[in-house]
Amino acid sequence: MLRILDVSGERRDDYSSVLPRGCFDVETAVAAVEPICHAVAEEGEAALRRFAEQFDHVSPEHLRVPQQALDDALEAMDPELRAAVEESIRRRRVVCEEVEREEHWRSVDLAPGANIGQVLLPVSRVGLYVPGGLAPLASTVLMNVVPAQVAGVSSIAIATPPQAEFRGLPNPTILAVARLLGVDEVYAVGGAQAIAMFAYGVGGLCPKADMITGPGNIYVVAAKRLLRGRVGIDAEAGPTEILVLADATADPVQVAADLISQAEHDPMAGAVLVTDSRELVEAVQSELETQVDQLATKQRLKASLTGEQSGAVIVADIDQGIDVANDYAAEHLEIQTAAAAAVARRITNAGAIFVGPHAPVPLGDYSAGSTHVLPTGGAAHFSSGLSVRSFMKAIHVIDYTAAALQEIGPKVETFAMAENLPGHAHAIAVRIDQEEQR
Incomplete structure (x- = not known):
């Protein structure tokens, strides 16, 4: 075989x-998804409904899944399956909290009065994509949500395709896992149009996300590539x-x-x-x-x-x-x-x-x-799986005293002039001159 x-x-x-x-071949698929993404940006909810009928062969009554549907899905969940999911969530959360979480603030003194710090802050809003095709990956819900929650992301939304067999709602196990995790913002939207919805935002329905994570088919990946820069992405899986x-x-x-x-x-x-x-x-x-x-x-x-x-x-x-x-x-x-x-x-x-x-x-x-959202296609040469760190951004905080600036300032001026950037040198020099005149 x-x-x-x-x-x-x-x-x-x-x-x-x-x-x-x-x-x-993601690049070829980009050409196919580009008009879909543009339509979502220009038409909003109308485009989402049109594409649901075209690609998912169903017209959802609600694009945002009602709270009652989430509650009903959890209520109907098989007790053994619920116990299995809860244990998976527990284990993933322990690893996120004990292994993956980093210090939110670290700093170092480079010289007297010269301090550089780094603060790790979560992105504000994340759109999580959960496939619902050949295999409705309910496990992907917890693999995306748990590290985002541990990172401190304040707004988490899920998009997953509507299913004709469930009268336009997504797969009920996906809904039940979302409800178990306390995520009540779930959209019955799939494919490239879901990525565009998160990237652009759809007025009155779904606010724009700062970042999109989660696996999908080649058209989902192509939409991520197309919209990267407008929105952050985890990877092209x-x-x-x-x-x-x-x-x-x-x-x-x-x-x-x-x-x-x-x-x-x-x-x-x-x-x-x-x-x-x-x-x-x-x-x-x-x-x-x-x-x-x-x-x-x-x-x-x-x-x-x-x-x-x-x-x-x-x-x-x-x-x-x-x-x-x-x-x-x-x-x-x-x-x-x-x-x-x-x-x-x-x-x-x-x-x-x-x-x-x-x-x-x-x-x-x-x-x-461990995480199951992992780099594919050889990308493990340079990238990692989805973790708490994936949802964090690092900001350097530069805090120098006047004396510390005076000590390093001449070297900065020399470096700036070597790059033919006299304005850079001037911004240092005026401060040193002012301090010397005091």
Whole structure:
């Protein structure tokens, strides 16, 4: 099922060009979403209703979900599901508060009277997007809301597509999780139009957001790219992906199940096995055939697992496998090798690392306490998953006394004149002159 790539006979400085990865052409999608975004900016609510009928095939009675609908969704929530969600929220909140939260104020004295501080402040308003297509990701609600709440964001709104089967309301589990978290501003708006609604604001319905977070399809990502700068975004997330770095000690039943767990998200999802064991590849291939046919998502799985974005990569040894994993920079990286913790410490590029046989990716998708909003498409080379810090902005506070300015001022003037900026030097000089005349 997985195509096989053998790099065991070659050593490269960079393996990324030969590894499985699908095409995710955001730029082409930008052209498709641009008129949608402009229409929302110009027409507001009328455009949102038109696009709901066009793309979601339903006309919501209310674009903003009524409070009663949120209450009803929570009331109807299965008790076991509610308990599972509440525990996921608890664990994610503990990690946000104990691991991710930083000091809001730090400062240093560079010289007598020369103090530089940094204050971390939350953005004021965030629009959170929650997909509702092939998989209505209710878990994404808590993954976005909890770190925003811990950061101190004062205004949080959610947008998620209306569903015809729920008479124009979003998926009820999504609504119930929002209600559990105390978020009552929820919009039955999906796709690029939801991103435009948050970016521009829609008078009488939805105020403009400072930042938009959350995953979505290629049109959601394209709208984020188009409107970035007008509004802050978390990332341009592509299809989900998993890389399993494994050796002969790995259990092929578990490896196959874990590859399947992410492949079922989307026909474009990537599932990659990197191993120095050809016997493991054969066993995993056999397990994939068996396990896929047992699942209701088998058609989607077959499209994903046989696509160009998926494959089994054979390496000479785990040292080479680590190099391959670091070059791939997976959204989700599982280490299923001997001495897995030691191998994990050698990973420099990954959205999240799952160590050993008892930490599968679905644990992180729901209840590990970590974030599941992670960089894709190799972006883990330079970016991180969504956390409390994502919702904070840093402001430097410069506080100098007259004596401290006099001490450093001549050096500033020299530097400014070297850049042919005499006005900069003058702003320093007038202060020094005034102080000397006193």
